[in-house]
Amino acid sequence: MTAASLVARCVHGLEPTVAAEILQLGLGMITHLGHREIHFRAHRPDARAVALRTADDVFLLAGQCADPGTAKQGATALARLADIADLERLTRSRQSHGGPGALTGVEVSASFLGRRNFNRYDVEDAVGRVLARRLGVGYHSRRAGTAPPPGHSGWRVTLDGTRATLMLRVADRPLHRRDYKRRSVPGTLHPPLAAAMARMADIHPGHTVLDPCCGAGTLLAEAGNQQPQARFCGFDLAPQSLHAARENTAVFSSVTPAGSRITIGQADAGRLPLPDGSVDRVLSNPPWGGQVAAHGLLAASSSHWWTELRRVLAPDGTAVVLLPGVGDLPIGIRRHLVPVHIQSVRLSGAQSYLIRLAAPGRQERSRSGSSRKER
Structure with a gap:
């Protein structure tokens, strides 16, 4: 079978992250990075294409042409x-790439720039x-705002100002819809973004991983999927x-001789029931008053969150956090958390920042303590 061209769609800002996952899985060669799109040429048919965690969805490239422009007849030309x-x-x-074999119905989603x-x-x-008409099946229009019937093949059209692209979804539903996601709460994190944060944290077997503001548990679920041998x-x-x-x-919390892999408890993120230096990795989307208001000690001051994050993080530990801005970052720096990576992402039209922070190792902490004593 001739190698297929595929397109992964993602949150704006995660394009390099999705490209890295495609390459690490050996799915193909990257041919183009665009606005929320990663085009790649498959090495061979591979069902792992529908297992991409940081992508919102993955499609087969069905065709491309020049963007028809702004005129009303441009839609018909497509x-x-x-x-x-x-x-x-x-x-x-x-x-052959892990999707259903039959095209039993048609539904189309379109987007364009400008x-x-x-x-x-x-x-x-x-x-x-x-x-x-060509497939001899029914078409469901989204114009009325109703969801398509189950089993309809998903097609997508994008116009970026230069070219128009037609794509066919590989899976029977978008990849960002996770089977584990049974419940949601306001401010719940987008699963592919949570998966990107977990990858950024570089979680190893045996690590203890904390989410101090866990919400619906999306970060813990995505991290547990990536590294099943962590706590x-x-x-x-x-x-x-x-x-x-x-x-x-629940699906990730199978009981082992050491106990449950994922534990959930009630606590204030400004006063965590954990010993000093007991956590190897922190993943967090703290409530800074966007969709969710801060409560407890965090409502009084965000400095409580930074203080606790630093206290529980082990020497050489890593924290990956999603913040609506970088104005709070100096608070973390004053608590000896070192920003080693900052990546902007766009969520629901608003800019946010993925930030990886490193805690100093034991030797660095000793030197810092000695320097303070000398002064």
């Missing part, structure tokens, strides 16, 4: 992409009706969050 797509090849390739004299539904209907604990003040976190991590 129907040509659907008319010339090799549907037999796409069906075979979809199955202002146009047509809307997304014009594009979706123009492309979807041609695909449905995880999460804390939160809100009972509804604790209930959601326990449900969402």
